[in-house]
Amino acid sequence: MNTMSIAKKQTPILSIRSLSTQFSTPAGVLKAVQDVSLDVMPGECVGIVGESGSGKSVCFASVMGLIKPPGEIAAGEVLFDGIDLRKLSPEAMRRIRGKHIAMTMQDALTALNPAMTIQQQLLEVILAHDEDIARQSYWDHKRLAQARAIEVLALVGIPSAQTRLKDYPHQFSGGMRQRIMIAIALACKPHLLIADEPTTALDVTIQAQVLKLIASLRRKLGMSMVLITHDLGVVAEQCDRVVVMYAGQVVESGLTAQVIGAPKHPYTRGLLRATPRVEDLSAPVRPIPGTVPNLINFPAQCHFYSRCTVRSDACLEAIALTRNADGSEVRCIHIEEN
């Protein structure tokens, strides 16, 4: 049996079905995520690409059960290993969050608690989720948890982890803080890591270090990953598949090489043309005119209509996501003309 047929039989570790998340505002309802469906296979790395306001972060905050009023999940299912996370009690969800699914936030300085040492923050996660350690006597579990904390800090490449446990977040550089957040996320060996813009705040040299680290940890732990980013270069280098989001909707998805090499949706094409490339300095950088529309009380039409170069009157109706034979998806009725 070849690996291809094994892969086909696998069931997704995470399956988002028709998820819609909305926020009630005084001006009306803001549909931040509209009918988003996507799968993450075991061991796979899926890139979620989109600009501010595309709904990519809200989508995965919904997966983690982190949406608070005035936000609410209006519809849809989030299946993790076959269990619908939305039907779980808060207590049951708390046992999954951090243990089976972990998430790292964009801004490591605000995501870490400035008044707690990194040891306290790591032990909190380990003691809350690791039953083997929590079962031990008081003295033993402290010691074992600390050993685990040192182990994960060393794993993410923090030099002299033992002595740095007692340090506070502000005593670390930006790249080191990002590593600490990854260490906290990995402390319980999750099956799925959701990394929200893990390298956006970092310099390219440090970004290369963190991405190399994430890739090697993924191989070592056999972890699945969702990489949320606006940087197409990062996606091109890290992800097996990519999902492009615009104004709350999935507009295109497929294998990374296909989406980046032969983009179909006008937004994906615009995004690629707007990205300056170091490998081809002579290629002109062409901006996408206009801005992302305000999604409050947005009419049922193509969301990219106002900025699109191939639009027609037919685009003023709701556009469905078409699934192609090869599994790729695109939300546009003018593909042939492109």
Added chain:
Amino acid sequence: MNAPLLRVEGLVKHFERPRSLAQRLTGEKRSVVHAVNGVTLEIQRGETLGLIGESGCGKSTLGRSILRLIEPSSGHAVFDGQNLSAMGASQMMRMRARLQIIFQDPYASLNPRKSIREIVSLPLHLHGSGSAEDNNAQVEQLLERVGFRPDQFDRYPHQFSGGQRQRIGIARALVSRPALVVCDEPVSALDVSIKAQILELLGELKVEFNLTYIFISHDIAAVGHLADRIAVMYLGEIVEIGNTMDIMTNPQHPYTQALLSAVPRLVPNTARTRTVLSGDLPSPLNPPSGCKFHTRCPVAMPECAVLSPRLNPLKLAAAHSVACLRSDTHA
């Protein structure tokens, strides 16, 4: 060749850290942050010089020291034949009409209590000599040029998006008709599609207003597209400077090579060797001896820890200078 628009010579900026009472009583020396350490460069009229490097390498401090927004510790900048460092406050004030800056953070650099018309007309009140009507006409013309509708002129910064705020910052910098504009990370806070809009606008305005740019950014691809020449900084020093094409396609300094190889590329599955630098930037409080890059350099030799390389032109390309003991440069 014409005289350069700006000549910076041996510019140094050291920040001294205050001492605690105990340190003062024991007579301990002040610790000094070496932010900019002897930078010399020239910028020709109409040129765009890109300044790249990691956070903390001193590129923003250099940009601000040239404009004397931060008073340099030593060295001087000569702008259009006049020594900026020797100028008194009122003379420098008049000079500022011709030396402007666009800031990184479009949220923090605009006064939230002034309408965009007031924000953009302030430089004209300070520097302009025209009548109020003339000034207002100029402001409106420029706001329209950078992409605002007349009904938006009396709105406040919080009513605009990040990209629009950056346009306000650009209009404010250009309204006094400067010759030199320091762009300090002008697109770093913006989304991809908006970033491209601002880069395009900056390129067009450069031609229309006959500008010279110092373009400071850690976004190497953006600098590569906009700059004519690029200077690479590391720990307060320029380690390599040359034409954009030479720097991007034939980098000589190991630091430039590592920096360029770390930029993610869009072409997937291209086999290339990536030099991943280990560790962070060393502290500028206590910079390494000799070549400052030797602690992270993949090809360091024992003498790199002792000898400080000088920035010298390459023997094969005089317009391309490198500060590395391994490079074949003129002594």
